[in-house]
Structures are given as structure tokens and as C-alpha cells.
Amino acid sequence: MLFTTLQYLIFLPCVVALFWVLPHKMRLPMLLVASYIFYMSWIPQFILLIVPMTFLNWVWGSFMHRHMEKRKLLLGIGIGLNLLTLGIFKYAGFAVTTAAATVGLLTHNNPGWVTNIILPLGISFFTFEFIHYLFEIYRGNKPVNSFVLFALFAAFFPTQIAGPVKRYPDFVAQMLEEKKPHLSDFDEGVPLIITGMAKKLLLANNLSTFVQMGFADPSAYGAVELWLFAYAFAFQIYFDFSAYTDIGRGSAMLFGYHIPINFNLPFIAANMADFWKRWHISLSTWLRDYLFIPIGGSRGTKLRVNWNLFVTMALGGLWHGAAWNFVVWGIYHGLCLIVHREFVGFKAKIPQLQKFWDSKVFHGLSILLTFNAVVVGCVFFGMSNINVAFNMVKRMVLVHPIFSSIEGHHFLVLKQEMPLVVPVVVAMTLTLLVLNYPLGKLIEKHAFNVVPVPVKAVYWSTLVVLMITFMSSAAQPFIYFQF
Amino acid sequence: MGKEQTTIKKKGWRRLASSPFVLIVISLIGVDAIATGLVPNILPEWYQQQFPNPDRHCSKAIKYLSTNNNEPSVVLMGSSLMRTAAEFSDMSINKELRETRFANDYDKATYFENQLKKDLGADINVLNLALRGCMASDYELIFQRAMELGKRPNFVVVATAPAEFMSNDQPLVDNTYVHQSLLKYKFPQGKPFYEVASQNIERTLAPHSLDAVEQFFGYLRLLGAAYLSDVSGHPTDLFRAAAYKGEKVQMLPTAFASKSKLDIEDAISDTVKKNNPLADLSHYKMRYYPPNVKLYNQHERNFGEMIRLAHENGIPLVVVNMPITAPNRDLVDPTLRERYYSFLKNTTEKYHVTYIDMDDHSLFSLSDFEDCSHLNGRGAKKFFTALAQNLVKETNLSSIAATKTSSAL
Numbered sequence: 001m002l003f004t005t006l007q008y009l010i011f012l013p014c015v016v017a018l019f020w021v022l023p024h025k026m027r028l029p030m031l032l033v034a035s036y037i038f039y040m041s042w043i044p045q046f047i048l049l050i051v052p053m054t055f056l057n058w059v060w061g062s063f064m065h066r067h068m069e070k071r072k073l074l075l076g077i078g079i080g081l082n083l084l085t086l087g088i089f090k091y092a093g094f095a096v097t098t099a100a101a102t103v104g105l106l107t108h109n110n111p112g113w114v115t116n117i118i119l120p121l122g123i124s125f126f127t128f129e130f131i132h133y134l135f136e137i138y139r140g141n142k143p144v145n146s147f148v149l150f151a152l153f154a155a156f157f158p159t160q161i162a163g164p165v166k167r168y169p170d171f172v173a174q175m176l177e178e179k180k181p182h183l184s185d186f187d188e189g190v191p192l193i194i195t196g197m198a199k200k201l202l203l204a205n206n207l208s209t210f211v212q213m214g215f216a217d218p219s220a221y222g223a224v225e226l227w228l229f230a231y232a233f234a235f236q237i238y239f240d241f242s243a244y245t246d247i248g249r250g251s252a253m254l255f256g257y258h259i260p261i262n263f264n265l266p267f268i269a270a271n272m273a274d275f276w277k278r279w280h281i282s283l284s285t286w287l288r289d290y291l292f293i294p295i296g297g298s299r300g301t302k303l304r305v306n307w308n309l310f311v312t313m314a315l316g317g318l319w320h321g322a323a324w325n326f327v328v329w330g331i332y333h334g335l336c337l338i339v340h341r342e343f344v345g346f347k348a349k350i351p352q353l354q355k356f357w358d359s360k361v362f363h364g365l366s367i368l369l370t371f372n373a374v375v376v377g378c379v380f381f382g383m384s385n386i387n388v389a390f391n392m393v394k395r396m397v398l399v400h401p402i403f404s405s406i407e408g409h410h411f412l413v414l415k416q417e418m419p420l421v422v423p424v425v426v427a428m429t430l431t432l433l434v435l436n437y438p439l440g441k442l443i444e445k446h447a448f449n450v451v452p453v454p455v456k457a458v459y460w461s462t463l464v465v466l467m468i469t470f471m472s473s474a475a476q477p478f479i480y481f482q483f
Numbered sequence: 484m485g486k487e488q489t490t491i492k493k494k495g496w497r498r499l500a501s502s503p504f505v506l507i508v509i510s511l512i513g514v515d516a517i518a519t520g521l522v523p524n525i526l527p528e529w530y531q532q533q534f535p536n537p538d539r540h541c542s543k544a545i546k547y548l549s550t551n552n553n554e555p556s557v558v559l560m561g562s563s564l565m566r567t568a569a570e571f572s573d574m575s576i577n578k579e580l581r582e583t584r585f586a587n588d589y590d591k592a593t594y595f596e597n598q599l600k601k602d603l604g605a606d607i608n609v610l611n612l613a614l615r616g617c618m619a620s621d622y623e624l625i626f627q628r629a630m631e632l633g634k635r636p637n638f639v640v641v642a643t644a645p646a647e648f649m650s651n652d653q654p655l656v657d658n659t660y661v662h663q664s665l666l667k668y669k670f671p672q673g674k675p676f677y678e679v680a681s682q683n684i685e686r687t688l689a690p691h692s693l694d695a696v697e698q699f700f701g702y703l704r705l706l707g708a709a710y711l712s713d714v715s716g717h718p719t720d721l722f723r724a725a726a727y728k729g730e731k732v733q734m735l736p737t738a739f740a741s742k743s744k745l746d747i748e749d750a751i752s753d754t755v756k757k758n759n760p761l762a763d764l765s766h767y768k769m770r771y772y773p774p775n776v777k778l779y780n781q782h783e784r785n786f787g788e789m790i791r792l793a794h795e796n797g798i799p800l801v802v803v804n805m806p807i808t809a810p811n812r813d814l815v816d817p818t819l820r821e822r823y824y825s826f827l828k829n830t831t832e833k834y835h836v837t838y839i840d841m842d843d844h845s846l847f848s849l850s851d852f853e854d855c856s857h858l859n860g861r862g863a864k865k866f867f868t869a870l871a872q873n874l875v876k877e878t879n880l881s882s883i884a885a886t887k888t889s890s891a892l
Contacts, residue, residue: 186504194507457506464511 001041003247004200011038015157016254024178028148031156031255038157039121046120050155053085057130058150061143064134071138078134086127089120091322122161124319126154128286133168135290144172158251162244164262164282171257179256189253191460196246198463199239203428207236210425215383218392222403226396227375232429234378238266241280267374268440270366272336275374287316306341310334320381325389329380336373367437541664543590544612548628548665554637555610556883557599559592560622561642564805564857565613569595571853572863594864598871603881619647619782620656623789624665630796638883639793640874642803642841645815645823646856648782650770656781764855767814774816783822787830794834801878802831804840806847806866811855839873841866 001007015034019027040047057078064074133153137143144150152175153168214221214229221229245262252259262282269275276284292312298305310331317330347357356362376393383389395401442448448456499505522529547558559565572594574580580589592611599607612625622641629636653659793800804827812820831838846869851862858866874880 183498183502183504187502190504190507453501453503454506457503457510460503460507461510461514464507465514 001038003244003251004197007041012251012254019255020181028146028152028175032148032152035152035155035157035160039155039160042121049085049089049120049123050126051151053082053126053130054151054154055147056081057133057154058144058147061133061137061150064137065143068140075134075138079131082127082130082134086123089123091318125159125161125163125165128165128283128290128319129154129168132165132286132290136168141169144168149175156252156257158248159259162241162248163280164245164248164260165286166259166282170260174257177256182256185253185256189250191456192246192250192253194250194460194463196243196248196250197467199243199246201467202463204236204240204243206425206428207232207239210422210429211236211382213422218383218388218395222401223395223399224402226392228426228429230375230379230392230396231433232425233382234267234375235429235432237378237381238263265440265444267371267436268367268444269370269374270363271370272333272340272373275370276333276337283316283319287312291315302345306338309337309341313337323384325380325384325386328386328389329377332377332380336377371436541614541661543588544614544625544661545664546590547610547612548625548632548634554635556607557609557638557640557880558636559595559609559611559613559640559642560617560625561613561640561803561805562617562644562647563613563615564644564807565642566611566615567853567857568805568863568866569611569613571858571860572867574860592867595867595871598867599874599880602871602875605881613642614661616653616659617647617661618650618653618656618659619643620785621659621661623785623792624662626789626792628665630792635796636798638799638801638878638880640801640803640870641789642805643786643827644805644807644842644856645812645820646767646770646807648786648823649775649779649815649819651772651775651778653778655778656785761808761810761849761855764810764814767811767855771814771816774819776819779819779822783826787826790830790834790836794836799879799883801837801839801874802827803870804838804842806842806851806858806862807856808849808852809844812842837878839870839877841870841873843869 001011011034015031018030018034022030036047036051039050060074060078060081064071064078067074133144133150144153149172150168153166153171156166156171159166211229211233214225215233218226218229242263249259249261260282262280264278264281266275266279269278292308295311296304296308298308300308311334313334314327314330317326317328317333320326320329347354376396379393379396380386380389383392559569566589569592570580570589573589573591576593576597577591590611592609596607596609599609614621622643626639656662790800790802792798804824815823827838827840830836846865847858847862851858851865853859853862
């Protein structure tokens with residue numbers, strides 16, 4: 001059941017209505033049942049994975065809490081079991097095919113069942129939530145006593161499939177509160193859902209058609225067009241993923257629950273470190289708290305810290321998908337973070353240049369550079385064939401050839417034979433590029449708060465009408481569902 | 484912060500008036516009331532044009548399937564090629580039709596019926612189920628539904644053309660508008676209620692074709708295409724069409740490019756020049772290119788299935804290849820074109836079904852066409868006259884008509 005389908009638009013109000021008419025005691029079990037129904041609407045059999053995993057982690061957390069003297073060992077076993085499950089379902093096929101390709105193993109006897117394992121939806125997200133839970137118990141926090149509450153933490157349908165990766169103390173505290181329906185929750189929630197839907201249906205889905213065209217055969221296009229495809233893809237994944245978060249957060253608000261933000265205008269980040277404070281915030285903070293810090297964090301030599309950064313980002317890349325392109329994407333971001341870190345150190349040593357580095361001009365250049373560096377990284381994110389991705393990046397960076405290889409001195413995307421969506425999306429991408437910074441800054445400064453509520457209501461209603469008008473008949477899944 | 488606190492302190496209707504949620508609900512109800520209540524009453528024609536009923540093109544097929552009326556002697560199935568032919572040929576008989584051109588509910592083919600009566604010497608009635616935008620797979624769907632509903636057509640004529648197998652601007656077979664419209668007669672088995680309910684709401688809600696919006700973007704696109712195109716190098720663009728009107732011979736389609744100016748002048752009558760029947764060729768170029776083999780395969784499979792179904796159920800079926808203009812035919816990808824012709828020939832032979840190729844160069848010239856694919860009044864009359872003769876000659880329609888007449892007596 002996709003968030004952007006009418007099925008969900010029927011399911012959500014039914015569950016919200018039921019939630020508010022039921023007494024407090026019945027609400028959480030009802031929400032859990034609804035969340036499991038939501039989960040089973042994909043592949044019902046996977047309920048047999050999420051429920052035992054939830055139960056095991058719940059029991060393990062309590063057990064750890066009672067045996068704190070052996071907590072290190074118990075934490076290791078708990079994390080190991082979670083990673084083993086994740087490994088089997090997400091990475092077994094990847095490992096087998098990589099092994100087969102590199103050392104010729106299993107070439108003639110490839111166990112099909114390994115490579116054909118279907119990735120259960122949301123497994124990466126709830127596994128990380130379980131690991132976080134065990135870590136927090138290890139650090140001395142109290143476990144969750146109610147299984148229903150713990151199960152809901154993992155399965156809560158607004159965040160079930162693609163996060164944000166929640167933190168249980170905050171979530172459980174909210175769940176335990178006896179809530180009353182507040183109009184203000186609907187005032188915040190409904191516009192968030194509409195905004196998310198508009199991002200997905202009006203922007204991401206249309207951009208996707210264009211991006212697919214370019215990524216299918218980048219060798220056919222010149223550098224200018226490849227940059228355009230890469231920009232379009234960067235905007236697509238941003239709108240796609242932030243749309244999911246918006247709809248999820250908005251849906252949760254209708255129950256009176258507040259889920260933390262996951263994106264904070266990432267494309268106006270001034271450097272890579274800033275970018276990761278704004279992009280997929282719940283994941284980057286998880287990686288910081290449960291991977292980067294445990295393996296040493298910022299402690300130790302410069303080399304050691306850089307290594308920690310590199311490992312964290314490479315594994316963070318691998319988390320996104322069992323494919324080498326995601327590892328390359330993670331490594332690329334790791335290297336960018338290391339370069340930034342080194343630059344900050346270098347900058348501090350040259351006070352003469354500090355004035356320039358603190359200037360608005362440098363700040364602007366820095367935003368431009370960061371954005372383009374992110375866009376280059378997006379090529380690896382979106383293209384499973386690494387060689388093709390490297391070739392595309394090479395053409396983009398060298399700006400050669402400028403024009404399409406097929407059409408000589410012409411832009412292929414501007415050919416009249418192209419479907420209508422192509423010129424529309426080209427215009428859309430260029431508009432987004434131009435508006436990215438000024439609009440981002442206005443949003444950051446809450447400039448739109450002064451807009452009268454009726455005007456905002458008309459804006460959101462217009463979005464709804466536009467969505468109904470332009471929505472594609474075929475629902476497209478969210479990109480992050482595959483993770 | 485201060486402002487937020489003030490908002491929270493508001494009570495009663497003031498609070499409601501400052502609630503985005505309430506205002507969104509009110510404005511959407513307002514839009515809905517205006518769009519579906521007020522506008523249809525004030526501007527009914529405009530509304531029907533802009534927000535047409537999704538089933539409007541399909542209504543006569545739905546009517547045929549959902550009623551238990553006596554079966555007509557001949558059921559005529561086809562796309563707009565057949566539909567416009569029936570309407571154009573009937574305009575001289577039915578004056579009302581001239582005023583309400585392209586009526587979705589028009590289920591007659593009186594000219595054709597009269598020709599058959601004349602040639603057979605028997606009373607016969609024809610039900611015209613030709614639907615605009617009907618694809619090859621849709622014929623099978625309608626036919627299959629008819630079988631499921633216990634209908635037994637006496638004689639079926641299915642007219643098709645390459646575009647019905649390979650139009651890029653059409654969705655895959657399970658998403659055509661005919662398919663969507665006929666869904667309500669058979670809900671997906673075993674699907675949960677909310678899926679069925681949402682499907683129905685989706686069908687009702689989706690504007691399907693907001694003509695004004697489509698036309699606007701279509702216009703922009705054509706303008707862009709015209710601006711970007713090298714006029715002489717692109718024989719099927721907007722400029723060419725415009726130039727063709729201005730009698731600039733060098734801008735005629737490639738099919739005519741090799742001919743001399745005189746040949747072309749001879750081949751195309753003044754009337755044709757005036758009406759410019761090839762103006763929509765560029766549209767067909769987009770439909771045929773790039774060749775969509777997947778879509779073609781789907782249509783071929785479904786159309787073949789219909790022929791098999793007819794054979795199995797003992798329903799007399801005739802497959803007709805509709806005439807189109809030579810430039811249109813030349814635009815079709817040669818490989819798919821060959822596949823199309825051999826598929827029709829081989830499949831009809833396999834199941835002992837009559838196949839009549841009406842795409843006869845010697846019979847139809849450009850002056851018989853309204854545009855690059857649809858026959859005009861003159862062409863339609865030629866077509867139905869020839870078709871009636873062929874049916875009498877090549878099928879057992881006369882015996883069916885005789886049986887029907889005697890049973891009626």
C-alpha cells in the first residue's frame with residue numbers, strides 16, 4: 001500500500017477515526033494491528049519475519065537489562081543476530097554474486113534461492129531501530145515493558161517502510177501519553193501530507209521519467225545533458241524521500257504523535273558535514289551514535305578519525321543497498337567529508353585567508369560546490385553499473401563532449417520527437433536549480449510564516465487539485481522502499 | 484511564538500477560521516461543489532467537453548453488454564477508423580448526425596446496413612460498437628465479456644489497423660480506457676474491499692482527459708517542436724503541415740518527396756489540399772516511434788485470443804484491415820508492419836476466420852480521407868459498399884440473414 005495511492009487515503013482516515021473513538025487502552029493494540037495489516041498488504045508472509053524479530057529483540061532487551069554484568073557480550077550477540085537476519089535477507093545475494101564474479105566461486109553451482117531472496121520491506125529501518133534499542137539498554141536505559149508498545153515502535157505504519165529511524169525513548173513516551181484530538185495536530189499533519197504527496201506526484205514522479213531516459217544510456221548524451229540528468233536525479237531523490245517522510249510525519253500527527261524531521265533543506269548546505277546534518281538526519285545521527293562513536297569517533301590520531309569517517313560512510317552506503325554502486329557512493333561521501341575535515345584544519349592555520357573564508361562570496365561558492373559535489377555523488381547512487389557511472393561522471397566533470405554523440409551539435413533532449421514530459425521536466429529542473437537557494441533561504445528563515453492562513457489553505461487546496469489532475473494512473477514506489 | 488500562543492487561545496469559530504485543516508477541507512468542498520455542481524449546470528456543454536465522463540466513449544459497448552436485447556444480425560467492432568466511417572457515411576441519411584458529429588452513443592451504421600440489405604436481399608440490422616481509441620486488446624476484452632455474459636452474436640465484423648497494435652500514446656493492455664471502463668463488470672477476484680473501492684473512486688476521481696490542460700501542453704509542445712525543427716529536414720512537423728496548406732511542395736511527406744511536382748498535384752485534389760488530410764501525420768510518427776514491441780506483443784496475443792474464442796464458440800467472425808493513407812502506412816516500422824500483416828493472415832487462416840484486407844491502394848486515394856487515417860464521407864461510402872460486397876461473397880452472412888429472417892417470421 002503506497003502512501004500516494006487512494007488505498008492509503010481510505011486506510012488512513014479509517015484508522016485515524018478508529019483511533020480517536022476507541023478508549024486509550026485499545027488505541028495502541030488497534031494501531032499495531034493496523035500497522036501489521038499495512039505491512040501485510042505488500043507480502044503477507046513477511047509478517048512471519050517482523051513479528052519474531054520484534055519478539056526476540058524485546059525479550060533480549062529485557063534479558064540484557066537483568067544481566068547488566070554480561071551486557072557487552074549480550075549486546076554483541078543481539079547485534080549479531082540482527083545483522084545476521086539483515087545479512088541473509090539483504091546481502092546474501094550480493095555476497096554470492098560478488099564472490100562468484102571475483103573468485104569464480106559458485107559460478108557453475110549458483111544457489112538460486114540465495115540470489116532470489118526478496119528483500120522484506122523496511123528491514124533496514126527496523127533492524128537499525130532494534131540495534132539502537134539494544135545499544136540504549138546497554139547504556140543503562142530501561143527496556144520497554146509492553147510488547148505491544150515495543151512492537152508498535154518497530155511497526156508503526158507511518159514510518160514502517162522508509163523511516164525516519166526512530167529513537168525509542170521519545171517514541172514510547174509519546175505513546176504512553178493519553179492523547180486527546182487537537183485541531184492543531186490536523187492543522188500541521190494534513191498540510192504535511194499534502195506537501196509530501198505533491199512532492200512525490202508532481203515533482204519526483206515527473207523527474208523520474210526524465211532521469212530514466214538519461215540513465216538508461218548516458219553514452220548517448222553530451223556533458224550538458226548529463227549534468228541536467230544528474231541535477232534532475234538529485235532533486236528526484238530529495239523530493240521522493242522527503243515526500244515519504246512528510247507523509248509519514250503528517251500521518252503520525254493525525255494520531256497526535258510527532259516524528260522528528262529527516263531533511264532540512266540539504267541542497268543549501270555550505271559543506272559536506274553540513275549536508276549530512278540536513279540529509280536523512282535520522283540515519284546520519286544513527287550512524288554517528290551507533291557506528292562512528294563506537295569505533296572511535298573523533299578520538300585518536302587524524303588518520304584514525306579519517307579512517308573512522310571513511311568506514312562509517314562506506315557502511316552507510318552499503319546500508320542503502322546491496323550493490324557496489326552504493327558502496328562507491330558511501331566511499332565518495334566519506335572522502336568528501338575527509339577532504340572537508342582536512343580543509344577546516346588547514347583553514348585554521350592560515351588566519352590571513354580567514355577573512356575571505358568567512359565572506360559571503362566564499363559562503364556562496366561553498367554552497368555551490370557542495371551542491372554539485374552531492375549531485376556528482378548522486379550518479380553513483382542512481383546507477384547500478386559502476387563503469388557506466390564513472391564514465392558519466394567523467395563526461396560531466398571534463399565537460400566533454402558537450403553535445404550528444406548521436407545528434408552532433410544538438411541537444412538530444414530538445415529534439416521534437418521527445419515526449420512532452422521531457423521539455424516540461426527540463427524546464428522544471430532548470431527552475432528548481434534557480435529557485436533552490438533563494439527558496440531554501442526563505443524557508444530557513446520561516447519567511448512563509450507571515451503568509452495568512454487562508455492563502456496557505458488555498459495553496460494546499462490547489463496542490464490537491466493539481467495532483468488529482470496530473471497524477472499518473474500507475475503508482476510509482478518510493479525510491480527508499482528498496483532499502 | 485507570541486503569534487502561535489494567540490492562535491492557540493482562539494476559541495470557537497475564530498479558531499476554526501484560523502485552522503488550515505478546516506480551511507483546506509472547506510476550500511476543497513467548495514472546489515468540488517463549483518466543479519461538479521455549479522459549472523455543469525451553468526456551462527453544460529463546456530463541462531462535458533472539459534471533464535468528459537470516463538466511460539463516454541465506451542457507453543454503447545457497456546449498454547450492449549449489460550442488456551439482454553435481441554442480438555443484431557451483425558455486430559460491427561472497431562476503433563475511430565470504423566466509427567467515423569459509419570458516422571460520415573450516415574450523415575447523408577441522418578441529418579441530426581451532421582449536427583452532433585462524433586456522437587459517442589451513435590450505434591448505427593445505416594449506410595452499411597442498407598448496402599447489406601441490398602446485396603443480400605434480406606432484412607438485416609447492424610449494431611455499430613466501434614469505439615474511439617479502442618485498441619486491439621479491447622476487442623478481445625469486449626468479446627470475452629460478451630461470452631461470459633452469455634451473449635451469442637450472430638455475426639461479428641472486427642476492423643483493425645496497425646495503430647491499434649502499436650500506439651505509443653496508449654497504455655499497456657490492462658490500462659486502456661476501455662479496459663478500465665469494463666472493470667466494473669468483473670471485480671478483481673479475491674482482492675480486498677478497499678482495493679476495489681479505491682479503484683472505483685480512482686476511476687471516478689481521475690479526470691481522465693482534461694482536454695483544456697492537454698490541449699495547452701500539446702500546443703506548447705507543437706510550438707516548441709516547430710521552433711526547434713529544421714523545416715525541410717522534418718517532413719512531419721508542424722511547419723510542414725502549415726506549409727503544406729500553403730502549397731509548398733518541398734515540405735510534403737517523404738512518401739511523396741521523390742515524386743515530381745506534377746505527380747503530386749495530380750495525386751492530391753484541391754479539396755484535399757484545402758483540408759490538409761496529412762496534417763496529423765506528426766502525431767502518428769509519435770505513435771509509431773520508437774516501435775514498442777512489448778505493447779505490440781500484448782495486443783497481438785489478445786487479438787489472437789479473440790479469434791480463438793470466436794472459433795471455439797462457433798461465432799462467425801470477420802477480421803477487416805482498415806484502409807489508411809499511404810504516408811501513414813509508410814510511417815509504421817517495417818518489421819512490425821510485416822508482423823502485423825502476417826499475423827492477421829496466419830491467425831485467421833489457422834482458425835478458419837475470414838480476413839478481408841480493405842487497405843486497397845487502387846480503391847482509396849488521398850481524397851477519400853478526412854485526415855491521414857480516417858475516411859471521409861466519400862471514402863466511407865466506398866468502403867462500406869466494398870465491404871458489404873466482400874462479406875456477401877466471402878462469408879456465410881447470407882445464410883445467417885436468411886435464418887434470422889425466417890425465425891423472425
